[in-house]
Amino acid sequence: MLKRIRLHIVFIIIGLNSYGQIGSTDSVLSAISQMPDSTKLKSLKKYALNQQYRSLKTGLIYADKRLEIARKINDAKEIAETWHIYGNLYINSGLLDDAEENYLKALAVFDSLGLNEDMASILHNLGLVYFKKDDTLKCINYYKRSIDLRKRELDSVRVGDELTTMGETYLAYKEYENSRKYLGEALEYFEGVNGYRRKIDAFAYLFDNCYATGQANCKKWIDSMIMANEILESNVYSNMINLRLSKHYLANDQPDLTAAHLDSVDFDMLYKIEVINPVNVFSELSGHYMNIGNEADAINYKLLHRKHKDEMMNKEVQELVSNYNVRLSIRSSEEEIAWSHEQNELILKRIKIEKTISLIIHIALGITIIALLYLLYNVTGIRRTNKKLIARREALEEAYERSSKYKERILSTRKNKNDFFSIVSIKLSKPFTGLTSKLTEISNYLKNNNKDLKLKGMMEDLHKGASAIEKGLERILLWSKLQRNKYQVDYTTININDFMHEMLPSLLGIALKKDIRIRFDINPEINIRYDRFSLKTIISILTENSIENSPPKSDIIIRAQKEKSACVLSVTDFGKGIPKEMQSKIFDMSRIKDETKAMEPNKFGLGLLIAKIMAGKNNSSISLESKENTGTTFFIHISETNER
16 A cells, blocks of 8 residues: 555656646747747757757657647758757667667658768767667668768868767777777878867777787877877866776786776766776786785775676666666656646636637627617618619519510521621622633633733733632631631541642642642641641641742742641741731731731732631641741641540
8 A cells, every 4th residue: 555655656746747847848838939930940959959868758849849840831951850859869868769760760851952961960870879779780881871971071070070989889899900990090080180079089999999909009099198188178088098097007017006097087987988898907907916916905906896897787777777767757747747638628628618608609699689680770671672672673674675675686687697698608609600710711711822912911810800809708708607606617537648638739729820839748647636628728728828928939848747735737938928026916807907908909818817717616726937038837736635
């Protein structure tokens, strides 16, 4: 029963401590809540790292808040830095697997961002993780990668730090040759740097290496430590120097000097610093005294060796127990805090629900009162509104009767317009066609049988005018049909190459009059879904336009090539080109209106407008490129949905 009471008291104390920490954490978070995000990130990093050797729980709270802000602003570098902080918190609490997981996540992001300096720090920490796990190969591999990155950054001091760490690691694994190699290289990078702690460490490890392998002239490394510590005046390094002096004098068979320096060493300060167990020197001194027959001193230093060894083991055990207790207290406090938070959340939810219900009731009462007042206000206006509605209904009935009459007139006018165009199409088309045919027959006869050049010229002009009127009439009727949406597209599969060779005779009939050559550059594999009449009309209009604006004995090239968007038909001439100011409105009705008076009497100017409309009806478009006195190219862009 007493044990249970004590256990409850311990948990209560832990809970109170945790609650106090949480209260302190809340005050910190509240203090930085109004800061900009960049300032928050810096402050939270400082607070989290300050908890490395104090409270893992508090450090994780700051790190969690920092990660939340970094993700909110979507800053990959800050996210990776937060994972780096997690790793530092976990490794100093002995949670090596958690530290490794967070370091690897940070390393992946820094690698993708190309941040070599940050990557080197992460690799160094991963080497430390595997050193603590006693995984030699992975430890050495990570340290080597860190050294390579430091060398790329050309920071001599940081490179020296990494090389010293590598030498220290090899010394711990008793790889003395590799240890000397890396420590010697570290001193090359530390050249010219004075009063630097890691440089003194390198001297110390070189002495340890020299002493362990029985080499001569080890004293020079101790002298180097003494000179460097004259600047730092560090008590830790003074103890390290005395420890190594005792080893040096022992190796030189001077036990009294060894004992004098050994008695001045504070071993509590060196337990966690030295790579080689520092208390072994007591055992070595005891053995030396035993060999020279001084049993009293031998027994004394043997007992001192056992005492310091036991103290060291006790410290290690206490540290393990402390780490275990820390983790246990964290877990229990987390459970207690989680339970308290749940209770607080339930209370807050209840308060919020009660406030919400009260607010809803007051709002409902207010709405009810307002609705009643509104109804009372509007009851008096309902009668007036009814009278207005009756008057409006009568007005609407009259308007409906008028609109019905207007509708009948509009339908009648539209029908008359359609009838008009049908009459023009049927009644005028045939006479003009017959007239043109007859004039063609007369022109051919005079050309072959009459020598009166003036008569021939007049007949040719008459024939040309009649043909232009016939063609113009056809295009006017086609344009009107397109404007009235009476033209129905009939899609069919067309091979461009075959289709163009079918059209060639009719195109040549126009081109030969000016001795113009038409050439094809067509991919024979192109098939499209298109209306045959539309395609024939578009190509005829574009080709006739090119012939009209080309000098005699020139070329016109018709191309069809596949492209990403499907295929492109183009008609290229080498004529006078189109002025730059006219290119933007060549397909607009405004151009036709502007040029009507200046246009030749045999031209109507509807061809390019008709070509554009018909292309649009076939899911395609027309564009042009032109340069004055060089030529013009019209492009028909046929969508991939038309390609087969």
